[in-house]
Amino acid sequence: MRAIDEDKLMAFVGQVVGDFGAMATAPLVLLGEELGLYRAMADGDPVDAAELAARTDTDERYVREWLCAQAASGYVAYDGNGRFHLEPEQAVAFTDESSPACVLGGFEAFLAMTKVQPRLVDAFRTGNGIGWGEQDVGLFHGTARFFRPGYEANLVSAWLPSLDGVVEVLAEGGHVADIGCGFGHSTMIMATAFPASRFHGFDAHGPSIDAAGKWAAGAGLANRVQFDVATAKTFAGDDYDLITYFDCLHDMGDPVGALQHARSALDPAGTVMLVEPFAADDVGDNINPVGRLFYAASTMVCTPASKSEEVGRALGAQAGEARTRVVAREAGFSRFRRASATPFNLVYELRP
Numbered sequence: 001m002r003a004i005d006e007d008k009l010m011a012f013v014g015q016v017v018g019d020f021g022a023m024a025t026a027p028l029v030l031l032g033e034e035l036g037l038y039r040a041m042a043d044g045d046p047v048d049a050a051e052l053a054a055r056t057d058t059d060e061r062y063v064r065e066w067l068c069a070q071a072a073s074g075y076v077a078y079d080g081n082g083r084f085h086l087e088p089e090q091a092v093a094f095t096d097e098s099s100p101a102c103v104l105g106g107f108e109a110f111l112a113m114t115k116v117q118p119r120l121v122d123a124f125r126t127g128n129g130i131g132w133g134e135q136d137v138g139l140f141h142g143t144a145r146f147f148r149p150g151y152e153a154n155l156v157s158a159w160l161p162s163l164d165g166v167v168e169v170l171a172e173g174g175h176v177a178d179i180g181c182g183f184g185h186s187t188m189i190m191a192t193a194f195p196a197s198r199f200h201g202f203d204a205h206g207p208s209i210d211a212a213g214k215w216a217a218g219a220g221l222a223n224r225v226q227f228d229v230a231t232a233k234t235f236a237g238d239d240y241d242l243i244t245y246f247d248c249l250h251d252m253g254d255p256v257g258a259l260q261h262a263r264s265a266l267d268p269a270g271t272v273m274l275v276e277p278f279a280a281d282d283v284g285d286n287i288n289p290v291g292r293l294f295y296a297a298s299t300m301v302c303t304p305a306s307k308s309e310e311v312g313r314a315l316g317a318q319a320g321e322a323r324t325r326v327v328a329r330e331a332g333f334s335r336f337r338r339a340s341a342t343p344f345n346l347v348y349e350l351r352p
């Protein structure tokens with residue numbers, strides 16, 4: 001029997017109690033968003049439960065309990081005397097979808113991915129995969145929502161300019177394919193910034209492509225952006241100036257086959273932009289809060305998705321630069337470089 005240090009044990013359990021609190025609070029964040037509770041507090045004025053319930057047409061007793069749970073989480077501020085308010089930073093995080101600090105999509109996506117747990121038990125035993133489309137429907141909307149603010153903040157201002165000569169081509173009028181585009185937010189952000197170019201989003205998941213088409217119509221982009229269901233190894237076209245992958249290459253079973261197809265569909269002077277989750281090459285350097293999130297998502301979603309497709313290479317969300325470079329080399333790309341990075345993403349430039 002190994003000796004137990006009681007102080008260390010209590011400190012560890014205390015840490016996990018914090019994790020229990022995060023798990024228990026996640027559904028209440030989504031509830032608060034759906035019922036407009038955060039939005040009704042966005043002005044920062046202190047409210048009590050009765051006032052918030054009246055503003056949102058909800059039940060006072062439930063709202064009081066929700067407010068206390070939110071305050072104990074540090075998600076709203078408690079003023080004493082039963083009154084609560086949202087600090088400006090909390091208001092941004094819970095109500096401003098345009099901000100990269102908005103956390104709503106993260107709650108939606110991470111809560112949705114936990115629903116796969118019963119199936120994952122079987123997958124661990126058999127080694128079988130679970131396709132992206134087999135996950136809880138909340139994951140599709142939540143993922144798109146989670147990633148979009150980061151794309152809004154970085155794609156046009158930093159990531160595209162970090163690629164050699166790409167902005168000039170797109171400004172003049174280029175042809176772009178966005179592979180594994182999901183709801184197509186990345187495609188539409190590029191299309192909005194570069195009206196002279198043509199954009200084509202592809203994804204293997206039909207419901208996501210349907211959603212992308214609706215978003216494009218709503219944004220008035222339907223005439224310049226086309227969305228079609230296609231896999232990364234079968235998408236159409238052969239003259240692309242730019243082919244992009246946003247947070248999806250590692251989800252694919254055959255990333256080498258996918259990049260080989262991209263190489264054949266690229267103009268000889270064209271570029272591939274790979275946006276992948278931030279990761280160091282050494283596991284020890286990913287043992288941190290961002291690595292925690294990405295490894296968990298990778299266990300529940302990315303690794304099963306890749307194992308469900310042919311080859312099943314299962315790169316994982318924390319593939320890192322060295323392993324991604326190997327994939328690009330195997331696919332025949334002669335140039336590979338890290339072009340840009342944020343705390344959450346690595347951006348690579350590949351040239352034939």
Ligand SMILES: C[S@@+](CC[C@H](N)C(=O)[O-])C[C@H]1O[C@@H](n2cnc3c(N)ncnc32)[C@H](O)[C@@H]1O
Nearest residue numbers: 132144180181182203204205231232246248252
């Ligand atoms: C994590 S989501 C990212 C979606 C989108 N790029 C974004 O950033 O919001 C991964 C996407 O890859 C797509 N995908 C997975 N395997 C694919 C394949 N072999 N061909 C095309 N799309 C694929 C999934 O359907 C899913 O939409």
